[in-house]
Every structure is written in structure tokens, then in C-alpha cells.
Amino acid sequence: MSSQPDNNTVYDIIVIGAGVVGPCIAKNMARQGRKVLIAEREWNLPNRIVGELMQPSGLKALRQLGMIKAINGIEAIEVDGYYIEFNGKEVTIDYPSKNVESKLNNTPVPGAIKTGDEDKVGSDSTISAKKWEECPHVKGCAFRHGEFLTNLRDQCLSEPNVTKLDGNVTGLVKDDDQRVCGIKVADKGVFKGRLIVNCDGIYSKFRKEIGEDYVPTVGSYFVGMELIDAKMPRPNHGHVLLGKHAPVLLYQISPHQSRILCAYRSKTLPKRNDVLQYLRENVLPQLPKSLCPSFKAALEKDGQDIYRAMPNQYLTARLNNTPGFICIGDSLNMRHPLTGGGMTVGLNDAVMFCKMLSDVSNEDLADEEIVLEKMIDFHNERKSLDVIINTLSIALYTLFAADSKYLTILQRGVFGYFLKGGLCIEEPISLLSGLTPSIWTLFVNFFAVAFYACQLNFIARGILGFPVALFENIGVLITAAFVLLPLLLKEILS
Ligand SMILES: Cc1cc2nc3c(=O)[nH]c(=O)nc-3n(C[C@H](O)[C@H](O)[C@H](O)COP(=O)(O)OP(=O)(O)OC[C@H]3O[C@@H](n4cnc5c(N)ncnc54)[C@H](O)[C@@H]3O)c2cc1C
CATH class of the missing domain: 3.30.70 (Alpha-Beta Plaits)
Structure with a gap:
């Protein structure tokens, strides 16, 4: 690690928050030759119940960031897919084959891989790199959040260009043109930066800089x-x-x-x-x-x-158009944790952000117009993944937590749909693992579930119950449309 935090230095990048996303951005920015300050109020081992299961697309992002070894040495558990139990019946859904992942852009962030194997999972007491390599399908991973975060932080702090700041960020500093140009830290004063990247998480204090009404x-x-x-x-x-x-x-x-x-x-x-x-x-x-x-x-x-x-x-993302200030991770965007997609979205955002800024010089980080242009691209391009993960999480939670007659019929339909196997499980698990960023696939599968739920309802009601089932099924289809379409539109149009 480099020097002590200096109130007189103008850092190229200041990162607020060393949770999941902050250290990844700090490390990759440093590797692009930028002077980085990372401020965190709690550097001790965190003990939280969040961020413990990483989807395959999150691991892909860690590889692109050159930080995949953060899952090593922490007794992490390999995850091969999902097991779903519904009123005593069960179905196992394995993650998609590696072919699905190979169709995506897997190129690393410029400068991320320096020592040659930073994009390869290592072997340790619970993970076999060989087994991992030879497995025909992609894998996810589960771990103790605190230990994983400590690994991310250690990797970031080992960069000579990164300076660690131990303190609570209490405010932002603006210049005469109202551009954010620094942070205020309790008992430590003001630190200046060309671009402030805010990764202060779920209870973000600073996201309101994007809009006073920007609340989850x-x-x-x-x-x-x-x-x-x-x-x-x-x-x-x-x-x-x-x-x-x-x-x-x-x-x-x-x-x-x-x-x-x-x-x-x-x-x-x-x-x-x-x-x-x-x-x-x-x-x-x-x-x-x-x-x-x-x-x-x-x-x-x-x-x-x-x-x-x-x-x-739940919080849909907004365009980062505040001069000098950018939100990423949970400060920008949140969804239901049911599908374990938060780290996946945050890490893929980190990859996209670091790639997009890689051709911007250190001086130009302070240029509002150049950065805004990048942020417009960032806002639009990140949607392909973010819309899927966010919509799926809320829609699935609504069905799984069914609290009305029509939702209960839909819930039975989802499980029945999974039991059919084949594409009926391959496509949903690809969506959930973040490897099929296709709104069309989400749309088609959701309504296929709704129609299948109607079919099951006809069967359950029998010939005599046909009129009742018909009436109910109209309600089911309307409910399905009300669950999915407003969410999807909100996400797409945000
Ligand atoms: C119940 C629950 C379970 C979840 N489970 C999963 C899961 O299994 N898989 C998954 O992918 N996602 C999961 N998530 C979501 C996931 O935890 C988040 O998406 C992820 O942690 C976001 O990373 P982040 O870096 O944006 O924020 P965080 O990881 O929350 O990091 C924010 C950091 O900023 C620091 N900070 C905040 N304010 C300040 C300040 N003023 N000054 C200095 N430092 C500050 C905090 O101390 C913290 O270290 C879950 C969420 C919930 C609520």
C-alpha cells in the first residue's frame, strides 16, 4: 500500500465505501495509472447477512476485474445450481453450460490482469481449480461475506496507487460551479478528487445527489x-x-x-x-x-x-448526471435479494465502468462533458443485465410469496413449469445466473409460465369446474401482466 491520505493531494479518483464494489473499482482504476483514495468507515471484518451467494455472471465479472482469487482461501462452497422445494415436491436446476457464457463479452478490463493468472480460480481447502476448469457447466459460489470482502480489500490495498482512508465520509465538497470535487471526512478534513465514485451501499447517504426523490x-x-x-x-x-x-x-x-x-x-x-x-x-x-x-x-x-x-x-437506476459524482452498486440500483443478484449487477457495472473510463486521461476525469457522455453509454448498456436481474427478482418474489388466489395459481404454475425440464429450466436459470441478458427470453418465459398455470388450473378444476377455471384463468393472466409489465417498463424506461 502507498502513502498516508493527504489533504493537499488532488486524487484522480476518490471511492467512497469499501464494500463489494468499491475495492474493485479502486483496484482497477489504480491499474489504469490513476491515483486513488478509498474511504471506508469500517475496515474491520464485516459481519453481515448479505452478499453470500454469487451468481456465475458475478464470478465472470470478478475474472474480468482480475479479482477472482478473492473467493480463494475462505472455505468458499462451489454452487452448481438451485434446488427448489414446493409443498414437499422438489426440482433441481443446474447452472447453464459453459457455451452459454462463452457467447458473452468476457474480455478483461484493460490493465486488470498483470501477473497472468489473476483471472483464474485457484485451488484451496474447498475449491479444486482442476474440477472447476473441467466442469461442463458454469459455477456460482457461496462464502462468508466478511472474509470475501477482506480479500477484495486486501487486493485493492496492495496496489501502490491506492491510498486507504479510515473514516466516515460526512459530506461532499463542491466548487464554485457546484461540481463535486471532494469529500469531507469526520475528524480528518477535506480530500480533493477529480471524480468521486460513490459505492456507499444499501443505506446510501449520498445517492440523493442524483435527485432528492431518489429513494428506495x-x-x-x-x-x-x-x-x-x-x-x-x-x-x-x-x-x-x-x-x-x-x-x-x-x-x-x-x-x-x-x-x-x-x-x-x-x-x-x-x-x-x-x-x-x-x-x-x-x-x-x-x-x-x-x-x-x-x-x-x-x-x-x-x-x-x-x-x-x-x-x-428496490430502486431502479438513474442516469449519473451529477458533475464530478457517480453512484455505482447498491447506491445506484437495488433489487430483491431472493435471486442473489446484487453483487452480480454491481460487479458487472464495475467492469463496464472501468472499461468505459479506460481511454479517459486522468486530467479529463474532471471534464464533465466527457464523463457525462460515458455515463449515458453506461446507463444504457448496463440495462441489458440490470433489467433482467431486477425484474426477475421482484416478479419471482411476488409469485413465490403468493398472497392471493391468482398469485397462488401462478406459483403452482412456476413450479410445474420447472418440473417440465428442458428449456423450461435452462432458460430461467440462464436468466437468473445473469448469462442471458435478453428481455425477450424473460418475457416469453414469464408468459409461458402464466399459460401453463392456466392449463394446470383447468386440469385441477376438471370438466365440471371448467367455467370457474375459465373465470380464474382470466384473472391469472391479468395478474401476470400486472406483475411483469409495469416492472419491465419501469426498468427499461428509467
Ligand atoms: C438480505 C440481503 C441478502 C443479500 N444476499 C445477496 C446474495 O446472496 N448475493 C448477492 O449477489 N447479493 C446479495 N445481496 C445484495 C448485496 O449485498 C449488495 O448488492 C452488495 O453488497 C452491494 O455492494 P456495494 O459495494 O454497493 O455496497 P456494500 O457492499 O453495502 O458496501 C458499502 C460500503 O460503504 C461503506 N460506507 C457506507 N457509508 C459510508 C460513509 N459515509 N463513509 C465511509 N464508508 C461508508 C460501508 O461501511 C460498506 O463497507 C443481499 C442483500 C440483502 C439486503
Whole structure:
């Protein structure tokens, strides 16, 4: 690592936040020959329930950033796909073949790969690089968030051009033309930069620079617990458990630890007693038998720290048109965590951003017009992935957490559609893993599910129930349109 933070230096780039996205941008900017300052208020090992399952497209982005080895040395667990259980029935969906990924632009960020193998997964106690290489399908990965972040931070801080700043950023500094030109840091004063890149995450303090009304909505909460030595129904798979309760997510994050995230239908922070009662009475009885001992043990843990709750927020992206200031990651854009797409979007944005700025000189980083032109391209080009991941996450959550008659019919339709296999699972998993950025594929599959739900409803109602089923199916198709189309339009037109 280089020098101490200097109040008299004008940095080329100042990054606010060393979460998932910040260190990736800082490292790659430094490798492009820029002087970078990265400010973070908490450099100690974070202990959060977020960002623990990375989709294949997120890993692809890490390779392009030359930072894939951040998943090594942390007892990460390889993920081969998803296991979905619905009222006792199950389906396993493996990630797509490597051919699907090879059709995408996989070129690294200019300057990202210096030592030759920074885009290759390494071997360690839980990952075999050889197995990884030889596997015909792409892989995802799950890990302890804090350890992963520490690896990203270490890689970034090992760059000679990166300066670490330990402090809470309390404000932005503007010049006479109202252009953002620096940050104010508690007890440390002002630091000047040509371009301020804000990666301050979910509770972003600074995104309002893009617009006062740029605020996320909270749709529900996730209640997270750690299970010890849980017997997973399908090891090396992300688990989605559906039933009478809101969806439950489960994945192994180390050889002995698994994360369980239980959706909770509330737009405000749920009360502790209500949550504990919900977990005991609604979730526990519905869980696969093999999981019950570890779930019960987690519930019976001493003290207050049985679970942690996080809001599931939604925020469509806006054009970064504030002079001198750019938001990336959760500060720009959020979706439901059900599909584990947040890091994938953030890291792919980091790749695109660093590529787009690679031909801008250090001096020109301060040129509003040059940067705005790049940001218009960035805003438009990132949509191909972001629209899919965001829309899919909210639409799937709405169906999986079905709380009305028509949504329940659709929920049955989704599961039935997956059971058909073939393209009915290959295309949805390609969308979810971030490897098919095609709005058309999303549209076609969503309505194929809706029509299949109607077909299943006709069968369930039988000949005598035909008129009722017909009436219900009209409601189902209207509901499906209301779930998907406004979301899709909002994302496309944002
Ligand atoms: C319940 C839940 C589960 C999730 N699970 C997944 C998952 O499995 N897979 C997935 O891909 N995504 C998941 N996500 C989303 C994922 O966590 C985020 O998309 C990702 O962390 C965003 O990265 P970021 O760098 O933008 O923000 P963060 O990772 O949140 O980093 C922000 C950083 O900024 C720092 N900071 C903030 N303000 C200041 C300040 N004023 N001064 C200095 N530093 C500051 C913070 O300390 C933090 O280190 C989940 C989200 C939730 C809510």
C-alpha cells in the first residue's frame, strides 16, 4: 500500500465505501495509472447477512476485474445450481453450460490482469481449480461475506496507487460551479478528487445527489440465521423452499455454516417476538426434516443474536448526471435479494465502468462533458443485465410469496413449469445466473409460465369446474401482466 491520505493531494479518483464494489473499482482504476483514495468507515471484518451467494455472471465479472482469487482461501462452497422445494415436491436446476457464457463479452478490463493468472480460480481447502476448469457447466459460489470482502480489500490495498482512508465520509465538497470535487471526512478534513465514485451501499447517504426523490422502497424483510452443520437436501446448491410461508432461501457458506434467509411480509422492521413466533410456527414445520435439528438449535441459541433482519429494497437506476459524482452498486440500483443478484449487477457495472473510463486521461476525469457522455453509454448498456436481474427478482418474489388466489395459481404454475425440464429450466436459470441478458427470453418465459398455470388450473378444476377455471384463468393472466409489465417498463424506461 502507498502513502498516508493527504489533504493537499488532488486524487484522480476518490471511492467512497469499501464494500463489494468499491475495492474493485479502486483496484482497477489504480491499474489504469490513476491515483486513488478509498474511504471506508469500517475496515474491520464485516459481519453481515448479505452478499453470500454469487451468481456465475458475478464470478465472470470478478475474472474480468482480475479479482477472482478473492473467493480463494475462505472455505468458499462451489454452487452448481438451485434446488427448489414446493409443498414437499422438489426440482433441481443446474447452472447453464459453459457455451452459454462463452457467447458473452468476457474480455478483461484493460490493465486488470498483470501477473497472468489473476483471472483464474485457484485451488484451496474447498475449491479444486482442476474440477472447476473441467466442469461442463458454469459455477456460482457461496462464502462468508466478511472474509470475501477482506480479500477484495486486501487486493485493492496492495496496489501502490491506492491510498486507504479510515473514516466516515460526512459530506461532499463542491466548487464554485457546484461540481463535486471532494469529500469531507469526520475528524480528518477535506480530500480533493477529480471524480468521486460513490459505492456507499444499501443505506446510501449520498445517492440523493442524483435527485432528492431518489429513494428506495421497502417491499419486505429477510430474517437471517446461521445454521451449524445443517444437513442440506442438495449439497452445493442454493435452496429455495416454498410453501405456506413466504419464501425461504438457504445455502452453505462454509463447510460448517449455512445461511438461512426467511422472507417476512412486512414493510417495517418486524418485532422480535413476532419474528420468533413466525419462525417457530410457520417456517419450522414446513422445513425439510433434515434441516430441522440445526434450525431448532439456531432458534434456541442464548441471547439476543438469534436472527438479524434486513430490508429488501428496490430502486431502479438513474442516469449519473451529477458533475464530478457517480453512484455505482447498491447506491445506484437495488433489487430483491431472493435471486442473489446484487453483487452480480454491481460487479458487472464495475467492469463496464472501468472499461468505459479506460481511454479517459486522468486530467479529463474532471471534464464533465466527457464523463457525462460515458455515463449515458453506461446507463444504457448496463440495462441489458440490470433489467433482467431486477425484474426477475421482484416478479419471482411476488409469485413465490403468493398472497392471493391468482398469485397462488401462478406459483403452482412456476413450479410445474420447472418440473417440465428442458428449456423450461435452462432458460430461467440462464436468466437468473445473469448469462442471458435478453428481455425477450424473460418475457416469453414469464408468459409461458402464466399459460401453463392456466392449463394446470383447468386440469385441477376438471370438466365440471371448467367455467370457474375459465373465470380464474382470466384473472391469472391479468395478474401476470400486472406483475411483469409495469416492472419491465419501469426498468427499461428509467
Ligand atoms: C438480505 C440481503 C441478502 C443479500 N444476499 C445477496 C446474495 O446472496 N448475493 C448477492 O449477489 N447479493 C446479495 N445481496 C445484495 C448485496 O449485498 C449488495 O448488492 C452488495 O453488497 C452491494 O455492494 P456495494 O459495494 O454497493 O455496497 P456494500 O457492499 O453495502 O458496501 C458499502 C460500503 O460503504 C461503506 N460506507 C457506507 N457509508 C459510508 C460513509 N459515509 N463513509 C465511509 N464508508 C461508508 C460501508 O461501511 C460498506 O463497507 C443481499 C442483500 C440483502 C439486503
